[in-house]
Amino acid sequence: MTAHSHAKPDLTKNQGLVFGALTGAEGPLTAYAILDLLRDDGFRAPLQVYRALDKLVEIGLVHRLESLNAFVACSHPVDCGEHKTAAFAICEDCGKVDEFAPDAALQSLQAWSRQEKFALAKTTIELRGTCANCTTS
Amino acid sequence: MTAHSHAKPDLTKNQGLVFGALTGAEGPLTAYAILDLLRDDGFRAPLQVYRALDKLVEIGLVHRLESLNAFVACSHPVDCGEHKTAAFAICEDCGKVDEFAPDAALQSLQAWSRQEKFALAKTTIELRGTCANCTTS
DNA sequence: CCTATAACGTAACACTATAACATTTCGGAG
């Protein structure tokens, strides 16, 4: 294991480009928005974006926002292990997304699952509203 | 207010048909699945379905499942007032959806919102996994 | 009756995602 190889498992060219687009963006991006951003880098078809996104989500570097059909770069430090359980507060004014770890909420949902014998695989928690910055101004 | 007018605010023909399709279904339905079910009733275009769904969701008789792009009839008794805050457990085996009120989780998310000065408008909580019935068999 | 509003009908279109198939890249076994 070299000094370079432990954080991001050596993204491929396309994965790196897509991840770069997401980290460079202010907020979430749709797959087609990413495609447009990467035309100059040789991207031609949605599948190129979706394939990279699939891997990035699997690795845990990117999250999918179900209520937006869009994607954001994960804001956690690497290897946080919480990628399956993050929550998101989405500002409907400015479009920015705040990722956080909803520990208590999660515990209560896990408790419900135990009680109902529901084998929980993944939780989706997305809050819609107006962020502090947009409320002020 | 008459004896008839308080529960379901007099659905229109299309709204009634769409709501009927959803209550008659085992699990959630996509808009296009509803459209196909209602061809014989004169439905021709997706917009007819979407317009009815919009109203039904607004009224609180139907919920949208963001992670499925699908819709389910609300399982609460009428006028429960919790339509903005329901949670859903979606079985990936049989496709059935269990709606419940995630009180504790909700409180914790509301507390987070207060602390972050995030003006919470709507919460989306969807659990994916395997239901008790499917785990057994 | 008249009018304003909501609901409806239809066609076209835009956005999101995947299927199918060919080709290339790249790391490891021999």
Place this chain on the structure above:
DNA sequence: CTCCGAAATGTTATAGTGTTACGTTATAGG
């Protein structure tokens, strides 16, 4: 080094989801 298999990539076509635009019909209130 060469060969091979797995993963990644490229391209076209298509499936699935949702909206715009425009015109018509139904309905409730004055």
